[in-house]
Amino acid sequence: MDIFLTGATGYIGGTIARRLLDDGHSLRGLVRDAEKGRRLAFFGVEPVIGGLDDAALLTAEARRADAVINTANSDHRGAIDAFLEALVGSGKPFLHTSGSSIVADDAHGDVASDKIHDEDTPVEPVPGKQARVAIDRAIRDASCRGVRSIVVCPTMIYGNGLGLARDSAQIPGLAKRARASGVVRHVGRGLNIWSNVHVEDVADLYRLALAKAPAGAFYFAENGEASYRDICVAVARRLELGEPQAWRFEDAAKELGENSAAYTFGSNSRVRARRARSELGWQPRHSSATAWIETDLPLDL
DSSP, X not given: OEEEEESTTSHHHHHHHHHHHHTTXXXXXXXXXXXXXXXXXXXXXXXXXXXXXXXHHHHHHHHHSSEEEEOSOTTOHHHHHHHHHHHTTTXXXXXXXXXXXXXXXOOTTSOOOOOOBOTTSOOOOOGGGHHHHXXXXXXXXXXXXXXXXXXXXXXXXXXXXSSSOOOOSHHHHHHHHHHHHTSOEEEBTXXXXXXXXXXXXXXXXXXXXXHHOOTTEEEEEOSOEEEHHHHHHHHHHHHTXXXXXXXXXXXXXXXXXXXXXXXXXXXXXXXXOHHHHHXXXXXXXXXXXXXXXXXXXXXXX
C-alpha cells in the first residue's frame, strides 16, 4: 500500500512509519525542509516538502495515495478539511491522531477523578478542547461520504520512538526540567491520573486499524494508568533527585503556558480502550509507564 503520512519525522509518526515500512508498505512523508527530508529519505520514507497549510499539496497527495495517516497536528482544521474533501467517495482509509485530553478536566492536579471514559462514553469537553472534539466528529462523519475515516486517540505516550524522534513530550519534558532545576515538580498535589500507553503499542494499533477498522471508528489507546505524583516519584528515582514538590498552578502556567499546565500536566484523563481490543484484537505488550521510567527513561535528555 502507498501511504501518505504527516508527522513522519515526529515521535508518533516516526514509530508508525518504522512499523509500516517493516510491513512492506511504501511511504511518502510530509516534511518542512530539505535537511529533514534527507534524513527522512535515509530512514526509508520518500520526503514531500511542504506544510499543513498547503491545501493543494495535501489534496494531491491524498488522491495519489492508497491511504492517508495524520500524526502531525490534532488541531489543524484546514489540513483535515483538505484531506477529507480529497478523499470523498474514494473509500480510502484516513487515520487521524487525536489525544485523550479531549476528556480532560480542570483538576489543576488537586483531584483524582473517578470518571473513566471508553469509546461509547459521551464526551463533554472543557472549552479548550471543544475544537479538537469537533474535528474528531467531522472525521468520523466523513464515513457517510465515502471515506474510511478512523480516529485513534492515544493517552500519555511513553517509550523510545523508533523513528527520527526518540522522545515524547510529557514524561521526557518533565524529566528535562527536573534535571535543569534539580527538583521534580507536579502541578498542584499531583493527584490527577492519566491513562498511558507505550509508543510501540500505539504503532501496532495503527497497523490493525489500517488493515481492518470500519469507517467512522474511534479508538482510545491505553494500557495502564498512573497519577502525576507517581510519575514524578519514578522520575525522581531515575534521576536520583529528592522528593517531588508541588507546583502552584499559576506558576506552572507561567512556565508551561496555561493550556499545557491545565490539560497536559494538571488534568485527569482516564480512558479504557475497549473497542481497540474487542474489534481489532489489539493486544498491547507494555503495561507500566512508571516501571519504564525507573529502568529505561533516557538519561541524556
